[in-house]
Amino acid sequence: MRLLFIADIVGQPGRRAVEHFIPQLRKREDLDVVIANGENSAGGSGITKRTADEIFAAGADVITSGDHLWDQKEVIELLENERRFVRPLNYPPGTPGQGSVLVQKPGLPPLAVINLQGRTFMQPLENPFHAIEAEVSRLRQFTRLIFIDFHAEATSEKVALGRMLDGRVSALVGTHTHVQTADEQIFPGGTAFLCDGGFTGPHESVIGREIEPIITRFMTNIPQRFEVAKGRVLMQGALVDIDNLSGRAVSIRRVSELLPSEPR
Ligand SMILES: [Fe+2]
Numbered sequence: 001m002r003l004l005f006i007a008d009i010v011g012q013p014g015r016r017a018v019e020h021f022i023p024q025l026r027k028r029e030d031l032d033v034v035i036a037n038g039e040n041s042a043g044g045s046g047i048t049k050r051t052a053d054e055i056f057a058a059g060a061d062v063i064t065s066g067d068h069l070w071d072q073k074e075v076i077e078l079l080e081n082e083r084r085f086v087r088p089l090n091y092p093p094g095t096p097g098q099g100s101v102l103v104q105k106p107g108l109p110p111l112a113v114i115n116l117q118g119r120t121f122m123q124p125l126e127n128p129f130h131a132i133e134a135e136v137s138r139l140r141q142f143t144r145l146i147f148i149d150f151h152a153e154a155t156s157e158k159v160a161l162g163r164m165l166d167g168r169v170s171a172l173v174g175t176h177t178h179v180q181t182a183d184e185q186i187f188p189g190g191t192a193f194l195c196d197g198g199f200t201g202p203h204e205s206v207i208g209r210e211i212e213p214i215i216t217r218f219m220t221n222i223p224q225r226f227e228v229a230k231g232r233v234l235m236q237g238a239l240v241d242i243d244n245l246s247g248r249a250v251s252i253r254r255v256s257e258l259l260p261s262e263p264r
């Protein structure tokens with residue numbers, strides 16, 4: 001199974017990149033499954049049914065999220081009605097939505113997709129290490145092919161969780177920092193790992209937002225409006241090949257593709 005994971009889609013530029021690249025990569029790379037983190041797809045903050053529908057229409061099979069989950073109130077419609085939308089698993093019991101989903105493609109074993117959120121330098125949800133142990137054991141009754149989007153700030157938290165799950169999940173790619181790391185590898189047990197996939201959107205920016213207001217904020221501590229930036233739009237993430245029988249990763253490649261600038 002060949003899987004494309006698309007890191008945090010930021011605003012309209014990010015959605016444009018996904019519309020451009022998914023159909024192209026589906027052909028060129030012979031993709032079986034596309035998973036996209038959509039937590040920043042609506043104006044850079046949160047996700048709505050409309051932005052989710054655009055991402056699904058572009059060719060994503062599953063959309064994951066993160067700490068910006070609640071930024072748009074329309075998200076409740078996705079949480080309650082959209083099976084292909086997953087939120088971080090480690091919310092308390094009774095939270096709307098689901099932390100994982102099984103994707104079934106013709107001729108392939110099912111793929112479990114899990115979204116999980118870290119706690120270091122973030123809002124403290126339930127312990128992700130405990131939550132993921134239970135969920136991976138549950139899902140391995142149905143499949144050996146398991147993908148995790150671990151939405152977390154601290155590299156140590158992401159590496160530790162990946163190491164803990166080595167051999168029990170096919171791949172773990174981190175999100176949230178919006179900065180792609182260069183540590184893609186396959187751990188000894190067969191789990192593919194990348195600390196952070198980066199982000200899909202305008203890179204002539206500070207992690208997707210206009211540069212000047214962010215510098216002003218750091219200089220003055222006065223709140224500013226952070227608009228989504230425009231220039232140098234990249235689609236970032238990772239391409240993972242998984243052995244269908246064992247569920248072990250065969251390869252992991254970083255993705256960083258420049259969207260050709262459109263004629264005016
Ligand atoms: Fe994000």
Ligand SMILES: [Fe+2]
Pocket residue numbers: 039066067068151175176177
């Ligand atoms: Fe985030």
